[in-house]
Amino acid sequence: MSIAVASPVRTAAVPGLAFALSFAGIAMAAAVVSGLLPVEFSILIVYLFAGPHNWMEARYILGRLPARIGKLHGFFLVSAAGIVGLAATYPALARLNALAPVSTLLALWDTAFLFWIAALVQMRANTNPRFDGGWVWPAACLLTAGVWLNPVVLNFALVYLHPVLALVLLDRELSRSHPAWRFTYRLAVLIVPACLGVLWWQLANEPDLPGSDPLNLTFRIADHAGARLLEDVSTHFLVAAHTFLEMVHYAAWVVLIPLVGMRSWPWELRTIPAARRSASWARIVKWLLLAGVGLVLILWLCFGLDYATTREVYFNIALLHVLAEIPFLLRMV
């Protein structure tokens, strides 16, 4: 006679379920609106969140940087040199075409970018927790071979990969503050490729968005999303996909990362290690954050005055924060 043993009923709530569902909800809503109104939604989210998300990102990084650099001064020096040097030279490439073809200059920039990352990975690998970083040099060489064959592809990939970086940072933040939530969050992140798949399925055969004049805002938004590189792909899909990823990225920085990572209100300086060093450092940090608020307000004002030009300027300057995320992410690994 067999005895049936009832399995214990799982009553414990799934850890991080509400957080994961919120993330999935935001992502699905962003995908729907991006698909229906790609240009309008793109204009709106850049207007609203471009400035605030940079401020939140800067505040978050300030809260995570050590008060004293100590033995990491080499890493921070190489990081700062790369961020400033690469961000400053990128917009100048088009104007240096008297020296060499733009594609060659872009390939040189890409090579510097790849070897900058390789150097940072190697330096990170040599500090605790250590790992074998020797693979990074052959990987950098292989990618360099690719960028010399087609210099535009890496920059195009950056446009799409940068929004995804926020999701990786959110994962690292969860591993510190709410490790039990990570599994549920990682499942929820699968909604992002699923939404991209649905956008492709719905929009891949749609006609291109109207507007072929280079001064037209729709043309510029489509161009930023890779319309000139992927000529055969519907710009409706490209703009929708890029807007969707941008929105997820903004949501991560403005809502989700602060929700799980901030240990105080953003204006409270006691959780910023640098501000605890001394009274003068606290003043510097306070003025930095206030200057950031000022820049956000100026950006909003400029968007109101001349949206198209401000957007153009913003995306050229925004490379700075794209580059800044790389060493920061490496320190979190």
Add this chain to the structure above:
Amino acid sequence: MRAALAVLVMLAGASVARADLPPPPPPPPPPAQIGFAALAFAGFLVLAGVWLLRRRVKTAA
């Protein structure tokens, strides 16, 4: 203030307008670029070989 900002935005826009990135897709890469790509690929083969060899030596030790 608004007028000053408008001028500033216009000037900044003019200075980056020509730097509009990413640039148009280039024609097939010139031979020099293919040469650099080949050099980088050779670097990949050498460095990957050195790295694998060093790993093997470390594991054996």
